[in-house]
Amino acid sequence: xxxxxxxxxxxxxxxxxxxxxxxxxxxxxxxxxxxxxxxxxxxxxxxxxxxxxxxxxxxxxxxxxxxxxxxxxxxxxxxxxxxxxxxxxxxxxxxxxxxxxxxxxxxxxxxxxxxxxxxxxxxxxxxxxxxxxxxxxxxxxxxxxxxxxxxxxxxxxxxxxxxxxxxxxxxxxxxxxxxxxxxxxxxxxxxxxxxxxxxxxxxxxxxxxxxxxxxxxxxxxxxxxxxxxxxxxxxxxxxxxxxxxxxxxxxxxxxxxxxxxxxxxxxxxxxxxxxxxxxxxxxxxxxxxxxxxxxxxxxxxxxxxxxxxxxxxxxxxxxxxxxxxxxxxxxxxxxxxxxxxxxxxxxxxxxxxxxxxxxxxxxxxxxxxxxxxxxxxxxxxxxxxxxxxxxxxxxxxxxxxxxxxxxxxxxxxxxxxxxxxxxxxxxxxxxxxxxxxxxxxxxxxxxxxxxxxxxxxxxxxxxxxxxx
Numbered sequence: 001x002x003x004x005x006x007x008x009x010x011x012x013x014x015x016x017x018x019x020x021x022x023x024x025x026x027x028x029x030x031x032x033x034x035x036x037x038x039x040x041x042x043x044x045x046x047x048x049x050x051x052x053x054x055x056x057x058x059x060x061x062x063x064x065x066x067x068x069x070x071x072x073x074x075x076x077x078x079x080x081x082x083x084x085x086x087x088x089x090x091x092x093x094x095x096x097x098x099x100x101x102x103x104x105x106x107x108x109x110x111x112x113x114x115x116x117x118x119x120x121x122x123x124x125x126x127x128x129x130x131x132x133x134x135x136x137x138x139x140x141x142x143x144x145x146x147x148x149x150x151x152x153x154x155x156x157x158x159x160x161x162x163x164x165x166x167x168x169x170x171x172x173x174x175x176x177x178x179x180x181x182x183x184x185x186x187x188x189x190x191x192x193x194x195x196x197x198x199x200x201x202x203x204x205x206x207x208x209x210x211x212x213x214x215x216x217x218x219x220x221x222x223x224x225x226x227x228x229x230x231x232x233x234x235x236x237x238x239x240x241x242x243x244x245x246x247x248x249x250x251x252x253x254x255x256x257x258x259x260x261x262x263x264x265x266x267x268x269x270x271x272x273x274x275x276x277x278x279x280x281x282x283x284x285x286x287x288x289x290x291x292x293x294x295x296x297x298x299x300x301x302x303x304x305x306x307x308x309x310x311x312x313x314x315x316x317x318x319x320x321x322x323x324x325x326x327x328x329x330x331x332x333x334x335x336x337x338x339x340x341x342x343x344x345x346x347x348x349x350x351x352x353x354x355x356x357x358x359x360x361x362x363x364x365x366x367x368x369x370x371x372x373x374x375x376x377x378x379x380x381x382x383x384x385x386x387x388x389x390x391x392x393x394x395x396x397x398x399x400x401x402x403x404x405x406x407x408x409x410x411x412x413x414x415x416x417x418x419x420x421x422x423x424x425x426x427x428x429x430x431x432x433x434x435x436x437x438x439x440x441x442x443x444x445x446x447x448x449x450x451x452x453x454x455x456x457x458x459x460x461x462x463x464x465x466x467x468x
Contacts, residue, residue: 261412294410398423
């Protein structure tokens with residue numbers, strides 16, 4: 001190209017000299033004010049053309065040079081990007097293989113080239129969290145949040161770091177920010193609600209739950225709203241605001257006729273005010289609506305105070321008649337008979353339960369004690385052997401109907417899983433070994449929780465050796 005330009009310039013000069021010899025006429029050329037010199041007309045024309053061609057050539061050269069530089073930069077950028085992607089894929093693969101240190105090296109190498117790479121910051125923070133380094137995890141995720149303040153993945157990761165660091169107030173703020181970005185984010189809603197329940201912050205939880213978008217269509221979420229209302233009511237002074245409390249509990253019962261806790265609270269409120277008949281009436285209503293065994297504890301205390309065991313026996317029999325497929329009521333009635341030394345009645349019930357396949361260690365111990373009193377020592381020894389083969393303590397605690405978590409007293413909400421489905425006394429159907437040296441069975445198939453005494457044990461103040 002340059003040879004052609006050089007040859008063109010030579011040709012132009014020769015042409016200028018030739019035409020100048022043929023056209024000797026000159027004109028006065030003024031390149032600047034006060035400056036004049038003669039020039040051949042043909043030379044002026046040709047020089048003008050040459051100058052124009054020169055500027056065109058320079059422009060083309062600049063354009064081509066610029067394109068070349070841009071292409072080189074783009075090629076370099078693509079190579080760098082490809083290398084970064086290879087490192088990122090390697091880091092992710094190392095994470096999946098649990099090679100976290102190698103993954104961390106790959107991600108940090110990327111960060112040297114791209115210090116504002118949000119995805120890499122997110123990954124590094126996750127590795128730090130896996131390693132238990134919550135401080136660095138918060139630092140990296142905090143930087144990612146600064147670069148991408150509305151990135152939900154970053155916000156969730158940062159909130160998780162804060163929760164792992166027991167900084168729940170800050171985590172709650174992050175979840176509130178997520179809900180501002182995505183008002184119907186179910187995960188953020190549940191996480192924030194869990195923090196409020198943990199604090200506990202009944203008012204905040206209630207306000208949050210009240211704004212739940214699917215409240216009218218979801219019965220479980222409505223129950224949770226009622227639970228928060230109940231928790232708020234418990235903060236009131238029952239002596240000064242008894243009327244208000246009674247109205248709140250009554251409204252909760254009207255809103256949900258199966259809300260066990262509302263019946264219990266209202267009955268307790270009446271009892272503290274000396275209105276024992278009203279308390280009994282509301283507990284009976286709750287038992288009719290729900291069949292919850294926790295009401296039997298209330299009935300037992302009520303009739304025991306009146307020294308009227310026939311009253312509670314009548315209620316047990318009504319429950320058995322109403323729920324023939326639930327052996328727990330027969331089991332509790334048998335225990336009640338046993339406590340009252342009504343041995344024959346207790347024996348009849350417990351042997352009937354064994355024939356139905358209902359097994360529990362406390363049932364075996366009571367049978368063993370009854371057989372001992374009757375002089376049937378061989379049968380008593382066999383029952384005692386069977387009872388000790390259980391790997392769990394001899395208790396009949398309340399168990400969560402959702403996760404199986406066990407606790408000493410009935411509660412409207414499970415502390416283990418947060419469920420509001422309620423608690424009951426499970427009687428598991430499992431075959432016991434016929435010989436003491438046989439395999440040790442597990443007491444039921446439900447998930448294990450902490451072993452603790454049940455309300456039935458508290459009702460009877462010790463079922464084997466103690467008596468009222």
